[in-house]
Amino acid sequence: MLFSMPVDVAPLLLIVAAAAVILGTVLQRVSGMGVGLVVAPTLALLLGPVAGVLLTNLTTTVSAVLIGITLRHDIDWQRYVRLAPLIVVGSVPGALLVGAADRSWLEVIIGTALIGTLLMTALVRIPPVSGAVPAAMAGTAGGFLNTAVGVAAPAMLVYAQATNWQQRSFAATLQPIFFTMGLTSVITKVGLGAAPISGLPPLPVIGLVVAMVPIGLLVGGLVARRVTAEAGRKVAVVVVTAGALLLLARGVGGMAGVF
Template identity: 85%
Template sequence: MLFPMPADVAPLLLLVAASAVILGTVLQRVSGMGVGLVVSPTLALLLGPVTGVLLTNITTVVSAALIGITLRHDIDWQRYRRLAPLIVVGSVPGALLVGAADRHWLEVIIGVALIGTLLTTALVRIPPMSGRLPAAAAGTAGGFLNTAVGVAAPAMLVYAQATNWQQRSFAATLQPIFGTMGVVSVLVKVGLGAAPVSELPLAVVSLVVAMVPIGIVIGGLVARRVPAAVGRKVAIVVVTVGALSLLGRGLAGVIG
């Protein structure tokens, strides 16, 4: 049976969820990332950390597939093949964490993980690297983060900085990477019983999926006028606010 929503909360929840998906999809179309960054903390606040992240994973699959079609000519499939196999390796411990952690502690973990990874990409100078090890580390870390908190973008951004990955190819190749991560995360969490599909509110799922194409169309128009760096900065601001709110609620629950 689908998780019921109180009648007085449902309209506001749907409006906020729809807005988050459109904004996240616009940012992802502009800079290559954004859906997980914006949608994950928003849906985690609205639906709880387990259901919210699971729906984020589903949204990521849809958005990555549609945007990937648009940017298919710039996808670096060789890099994708280096990263993709390790996604499963990271997803399993991520799913086990989701299944074992208390709800409030999971909110704290998600908040800390989001803020920590963003600070790492913003403040830490990443030395140049090459070879298979950086790709293996990025794929594993991305799989874990995507499954546990719904956001793999920081891990991919660190890898891009370390390997001097050009923005156009980076933004395009992120789409099959995010799509694969989303599919693996859903399958692993559902398969291990860490995130029951029965708790997904059908109204929210339907609306969220329907908003993705709208965001992509708007994002295509915005991408012609707004640099990718600006889109990335907007995503960072939004995810910081959401992560701090989630962290605060989690700490309140743990302490109280």
């Protein structure tokens, strides 16, 4: 089975994982988000929902640091301060969910959450809001989603649409937000025993996956000159929808005893 690779990882699966990280990093450099969207369903399919999302959290943390350095002049630190404190609040129930649910249920939850949040951002008209309460709700929802399913971008996108957040500032400020979410998710899940480090693939595999981030960043810098942020988001949505549907199908199949 693809999700059980504790020691030996097939070269083809490594190539798929590396390609997903590069694509996700390129999209994140172009539009501000993409690593979690692309990498989470891919690694969950390859490594299982617990180890896959945990490795996604690690990858997101690294990518956010590197991209954040590149976009540092456009970061809105006041918005970051409003969003960041509630990330921990949302992360704890996300970690408890990961620790309580079995593999098939987690795959169903991840697939459904990804598809549901993407549909919400695409189909639901978001009324304009402002103030501390929407920021607190976005931070809490983002922390929960990032810890449970490895993807917080849809929650941030809803908040950005509701507050009319300018794209340049939004893309830059997402990086310290994603860094905080990724680090918090790893600490919370490992600390609560929901996702033990021992469940990850060997260190060389982790190193290879994370090493794709700077490669994606270099490619993304070139692509960003020619591709709009909107086009980047559309590609991310297509990729994550395909991955989420596959993950959902496998989870349902596992619950039914097919896989």
